[in-house]
Amino acid sequence: MSLKHGLLGLLNYGVMSGYELNKAFNASLGFFWQGQASQIYRELAAMERSGWLTSERVVQEDKPSKKLYALTEAGKKALAEWLADPDGGVAEALRVRSAFLMRVFFGGETPPVETIALIRAFRDESEKALRALGATSASVAEYAQTVPDENKIKYWRLVAKFGDGYYRAAVEWARKALAELEAKL
Amino acid sequence: MSLKHGLLGLLNYGVMSGYELNKAFNASLGFFWQGQASQIYRELAAMERSGWLTSERVVQEDKPSKKLYALTEAGKKALAEWLADPDGGVAEALRVRSAFLMRVFFGGETPPVETIALIRAFRDESEKALRALGATSASVAEYAQTVPDENKIKYWRLVAKFGDGYYRAAVEWARKALAELEAKL
DNA sequence: TTAATCATGTAACACGTTACATGATTGC
DNA sequence: GCAATCATGTAACGTGTTACATGATTAA
Numbered sequence: 001m002s003l004k005h006g007l008l009g010l011l012n013y014g015v016m017s018g019y020e021l022n023k024a025f026n027a028s029l030g031f032f033w034q035g036q037a038s039q040i041y042r043e044l045a046a047m048e049r050s051g052w053l054t055s056e057r058v059v060q061e062d063k064p065s066k067k068l069y070a071l072t073e074a075g076k077k078a079l080a081e082w083l084a085d086p087d088g089g090v091a092e093a094l095r096v097r098s099a100f101l102m103r104v105f106f107g108g109e110t111p112p113v114e115t116i117a118l119i120r121a122f123r124d125e126s127e128k129a130l131r132a133l134g135a136t137s138a139s140v141a142e143y144a145q146t147v148p149d150e151n152k153i154k155y156w157r158l159v160a161k162f163g164d165g166y167y168r169a170a171v172e173w174a175r176k177a178l179a180e181l182e183a184k185l
Numbered sequence: 186m187s188l189k190h191g192l193l194g195l196l197n198y199g200v201m202s203g204y205e206l207n208k209a210f211n212a213s214l215g216f217f218w219q220g221q222a223s224q225i226y227r228e229l230a231a232m233e234r235s236g237w238l239t240s241e242r243v244v245q246e247d248k249p250s251k252k253l254y255a256l257t258e259a260g261k262k263a264l265a266e267w268l269a270d271p272d273g274g275v276a277e278a279l280r281v282r283s284a285f286l287m288r289v290f291f292g293g294e295t296p297p298v299e300t301i302a303l304i305r306a307f308r309d310e311s312e313k314a315l316r317a318l319g320a321t322s323a324s325v326a327e328y329a330q331t332v333p334d335e336n337k338i339k340y341w342r343l344v345a346k347f348g349d350g351y352y353r354a355a356v357e358w359a360r361k362a363l364a365e366l367e368a369k370l
Numbered sequence: 371t372t373a374a375t376c377a378t379g380t381a382a383c384a385c386g387t388t389a390c391a392t393g394a395t396t397g398c
Numbered sequence: 399g400c401a402a403t404c405a406t407g408t409a410a411c412g413t414g415t416t417a418c419a420t421g422a423t424t425a426a
Contacts (some may be wrong), residue, residue, distance in 0.1 A: 001385065002284040009291045019405050032286040036387065041407060043385095062395065064405040082288075083295050088303045089284030094314050094355060097282075099187040099274030101217040101347060103267075106194045107340035110268050115340070118273045129279050152293035155300070158365075159290050162358050163281070169354040170279060173347050180343075186413065204377050221415065226379060228413095247423070249377040 002089070003035050003043055008052065008071065008079040017058075017066040018044055028156075031133075031163055044069060052078055116181050123174035130167040133160060187274070188220050188228055193237065193256065193264040202243075202251040203229055213341075216318075216348055229254060237263055301366050308359035315352040318345065 006029045010021055021044070022037045035043075047053045052075035059065040071079070100122060107115040137160050144153045191214045195206055206229070207222045220228075232238045237260035244250040256264070285307060292300035322345050329338045 002287050003385085005284075006287055009287075009294075012294070017405075018407090029287060029290065032281045032283045032290075034280065034282070034386090037405095038388085038407075039386065041405095045407090060404090063403095064392090064394075066405060079294075083291060084299065086299075086302065088288045088306070090303065090306045090310050093283045093285035093307060094310055094352070095219065096217045096348070096351065097219070098217045098278045099190075100278035101344050102187050102191055102194075102214060103273045104340055104347075105214065105217075105344050106268060107343070108334075108337035109194070109197070109264075114269065114271075117271065118275065121273070121275045122278060125275055125279055149293075154365075155289055155292035158292070158362050159286050161362070162286060162289075162355075165354040165358045166281065166351070167279070169350040170347075173350045177343050177346070180339075188413085202377075203379090219414095222377095223379070223416085224414065226377095230379090245376090248375095249420090249422075251377060 002033060003039065004047060005079065005082045006033055007043060007047065008075055011069055011071050012079060015068050015070045017068055019066060032159065112181060112185065116178065119174050119177050123171060123178065126167050126170040126174060130171060133163050133167060136160065187218060188224065189232060190264065190267045191218055192228060193260055196254055196256050197264060200253050200255045202253055204251060217344065297366060297370065301363065304359050304362050308356060308363065311352050311355040311359060315356060318348050318352060321345065
């Protein structure tokens, strides 16, 4: 799975604590992968057990002590192998899993207004997501100016563009669906 | 979760065996929800335990005997409640989970050709999915002619259109991304 | 003769989610 | 005075995946 590999990728940029990893994960990889804090701690413990990481406890004044994780050679190797995997999860990438679409599928079993209300909520959420992504992209663009590591940022922008296209498609679908359903009321 | 509710929805159309449910599930709900056969059997057993279903063993000649599942009143109620839920999983519907995008995100850590190869594979898969969906839509259209239960089919088509928009967005994204990356080689 | 279809499942493991616990410090 | 931030985790449960087992029949 990829929570592990996301953590490896982040730790490759530098030593971090579990708490910092959780924040970094949500801020950067959060769009296409989500993990609860508790899960991240569990994975970190597992990764340390399998020799990918070492941890060092750092005692702080005025704050709880933290554990800094660092990649080992084995961890770097695991990351490199994942990056070099020619398969790269392409097949699963297109898979949709949506209770919402399932609900729409069974729309014929309920009064139309209920499904319409649901699709309206979906449209609103999609528009919100689109706006939020715009804000993220703006902050990436800003970051790009100060630290012009163009090589990395290029790929970050690609991922953001995927999100943009996805949310746009969602909004467009919802609008058309609503126009169709509302016309028949 | 929704595997349960998908099964309830299918059983609402008529009595079926686990094997038939698995096939029906993959054929109709498979686009937006996937379940292994073994998981379906497990869920059916759990649903029977909680009183949503009853099962009857049917002995067949020349074929292994099967178990036919039927909705109980409690099962119908559970389905109705799920259908009436005003939330309907809208928030989670937009969530993306993609190891592929994570891999692209870290594209700066590998030679560009590797990421390009990956995105090409993704583009090919997306085009394939789009074609496959076209075939599905055609068979739905055909089915619509013979059994013109327009009310149900309307919603099926809506779901198919979502898939169409999604795959199209994927193909478009991949093409643009490739054009950008290949130009800099 | 090999694979696919029919039909059911068990077992084990992997991953995701939710609730809870601790306890000091800082900002509204 | 209350909520948020910092920082770590445990426990339990829910869901998803993979491998395996059985065994007859039918089509390429």
